[in-house]
Amino acid sequence: MARLTGFLDRFSRPLKIAIQAGILLVILIAVATVGFIEYSGQPSFCTNCHLMQPYYDSWASSSHNTVKCIQCHYAPGIKAEAMGKLQAANQVVKYITGAYGMKPWAEIEDAACLRSGCHTERALEGVVNYEGVRFDHTHHLGEQRRGKRLRCTSCHSQIVQGSPVQLEGYQIGAAHLRVTAVTCYICHFKDRPVGEPIAGCTGCHDSPPRFRSQAGFVVDHPAYVENMISCVGCHETVTSGSGEAGQRRCFNCHNEPERIAQFENTTLVHRVHIAEHNVECTQCHTPIVHRVVSLTQAFQLDCNSCHQGAHDAQRLMYSGLGGHGTENTPSTMFLARVSCQSCHGLPAEIGEHAQVKLAGEATCMSCHGIRYANILPAWQQEVERRTREVATVLQAARSTLSGAPVRTRATADSLLTLAEDNVSFVERGKGAHNIAYADQLLRAALDLVQRAVDNASLPYSLPKFELGPQLGGNVCLQCHLGIGEQAGRFAGRRFDHTPHVQRADLACTECHTPLDEHGGITLVDRSSCDNCHHRVIDPLNCASCHSGPGGAPTQAITTETGDFTHSVHRARGFECSQCHSAPSMRVAGLSCENCHSFHHQPQRTCLSCHKGDVLRIHPPAAHSGCNLCHGDNAAFITEWTRQVCTVCHADKLEHNAPADCHLCHTMPEPGGG
Template identity: 30%
Template sequence: MSPKKKAVLFFFVVLVLSLPLGFEYYSSQPGFCGSCHIMKKYYRTWNDSKHRNIACVDCHYAPGEQHTITAKFKGLSQLFSYLASPGSTVRKRAYIDDQSCVTSKCHPMDEKLATKKILFTENVSYVHKTHFDKTIEGQKLHCATCHNHTSSKAHFNVSEETCFLCHFKNTEFNEGRGRCYLCHEVSDKPLQKQFEGIKVVSDVKPITHRSLEEAGVSCTSCHIELVRGTGEIKTEDCLNCHEEEEATAKALDKKLMHEKHVAGQQADCFNCHESITHKEVDDILEVVRSQCKFCHPDHHMYQKAILTGEKLEGVPKTPALMTEVKTNCLACHTKKGVDAQGQPILRGSPEACAACHTKEHKNMLKEWQAAISKELTTAKNSAAEAESAISKVKGKVSKERVDEARDMLTKGKHYLRIIELGHGLHNKKYSIMLIDAAMNNFEDIIDDLNDNE
């Protein structure tokens, strides 16, 4: 073979061998990633970020994996997504290996990074080690658990909503993971305007957050509106990722869900949870005014006890007659009125009975009320007689018998209290059964103690 042909052959062989290497190099460049229509906005946010000098493959592939066959097959999967998708978004969640972040060239997880107090916002600092040491059941936090893509304006960021979900889900206000001082320093700054900009003299004690904390004043006194929402699981959204409806049956298994989705980096928190907000509002009084449970944590508990006819000692479970057809308060409380404080309320109305039943039922409320009131008066008189019997035998019978009698008296009075405060006509049958049980207690006390007087 002539020297010329050898040279041509050598050049051709080199060209053939270098093409894969050249393509491998070209396909590892950020510009190649950004050439796909579904990647353009991600490329743009990357190019505007602090990581613009870090190639895509340095983060999206673990150290040592960037130039392997495995990496190329992963790239092919993105190519198939590109060819098959007419849309402009990537449906598959990006996976970032922690090792890509903590290499010696980037953010080595040494003591300095682990314990460094980082200013997250103007008033909130963050320490990595604290969050790795204390996680929620089933979780294994990864860098991308907090540092992820949540906005089209940034390639990735730390979303405050993620912080709020972990800190406030399943916690009482200012308790556990939701304690204020975990993120906020207790301030010594005076809260009264008269102390603004002046030196506080020694004999004047200004009100500060610290003085309020020391005095045991609850944070809810001023900040109850700051946390809203419960972060509930949206089980119907399971079907966005899972074909089988059986997947929803396991949705409330916290440990399993966190292992598969958080530790496994398969989903974003808000693919499953509703968000929790943590911010001030303009009208703080309206927040409290519209939520009765803030001031009345168990409002209408006696009415509910009467309507559900809960099982008690000596009284079987006896729900109100209309429970089976799911009749609620608004079916009967149709008449507009005002309470003792002048607040508008809805009262029970005889006309509501007639509207559903017959005209004859219009008198039913009065009849039931009269019957219950008569029986209740008799029971109260019997309670007074039982209490008198207990007083008369003090020192004449054993303390154990007196204590037993008092327990029976207390239980009977509690039954009458349910009827009075729950309005017995909500469930006439159950109310009469409560009165009978209470009367049995009172009469047993009277008979027992009078025999030994």
């Protein structure tokens, strides 16, 4: 006890001072804390962080500029305010340490809006008028709308940093908690038919009164409503934008694969983002703008409002859809996302219509250059030719329908109708929009006719005609359509594509460079053709290129001394290879003497091949063979007999037979020379 008394006597003064200092420090800390809490609760405190200045300016210019930030950003209750202060202190530390983000995020609870002294639930009951639009909070907050629970900030969320944004004449942003009308439009117009928004036009708009326009025309809206005239009958273009939510936008906030995988789960996505975290709709959805356009814009009529489906056939042809017995084959231009207006850019007039836009070679060459000249006309001409030929077959097949058995006549009729639909589709859709698909349709039409013949006993036989090569698998022919009937020049001679493209069905790359080296020729000279030609010499092979029986020309080959006729030699069994040698197939070095001997009668056998005036140009030496008998002495003749003379003078075979010729005719001595 004595020790304690001594200790107190000795340290009583310093102890009192320490206790008093501690109490004073606690009081100072409490006062400082209260002061800091009060000061930090002032809107001006927020501007200590430079990135908050735009939000402060937005608040200062809004209808809530008399309400402190914490009254909205902190939900009512000590716990919520304490958590808010801790989060705010955390933000201050991040700002001081430089670990803050440049895009602050805040979530405002409905309870903060509905706190005492602000927007009580009773005050939200009933219909209000916002810029001419009727609105009832009860319908939007009391129950789910389109399967989604809305929050106050779903519509009152316009807290956009910086200056107002102009979207197609509509202002978005720069006002704290102003009504975000875009949210209304996304809910009411997204995925809805034209003129049928959620709740209809009159669900939000009162019927305008009867008035007289500036042009003196009376606009009687009440009468229109009474007569159930649709609003879009006059106010057609009142929305723009789709309100789509692209998956890319998810990456603005998330990068976890498991969250991105929930993109298609719209119920979960809306519950988490709207009901739980008050995320603005426009953070995910593209805006939809709703307004009545000016008369100038509205007066640009949409042809589809009257001429519905006028271009459906062309649209389907371009996209490669809608045929019978064909696969979907979109045009390469369609796959490249080339719009109709890209090709239809030439002004023209049709009848009494205003100016329209047509397609022509000029629009092709404006993108592809001069090398695309004549391609469009070739497409049009070839498609018309093929369509005309197939239509002729269909007409002939249809005329035989009455001769089909009664039990299969309906089947045949159905097949022919499908074939006619294909041909009509090509005609109406203009096959030049998608020539590969048009070719498929026409070939499918012929197949349908053949099915009617095979399966429904249609008494008709399809004629054989050349429709041309298939276009689907040959990218070259999709531009150079009709090249199979055209000829060109190669190595100084005419080159005909017909036997190569249509008959032999050769690929273009057999002679031409591939597409990436468009326009080149791989052949060096005529000898390059020998890689394909003249490898096998027989009538069937020759006939694949050369016209005539067995590939032998029907017309005589004209020469100076006489005409050579292939048919005579072919009739006697001569093969092409007996005169023509691979690979050049020339007949150089050969002559008639290889087969024809001198022992014949000039007036009878010579003139069967040689021209009539051949004697004029025939050298005497050519008749040296006659001197064997008619010279000064008959060389190599040992005895004159009738058989010796008739070797040449066959026309005298019956003359004075069987007497020998030397009995009447003077003969040279045999065995001379």
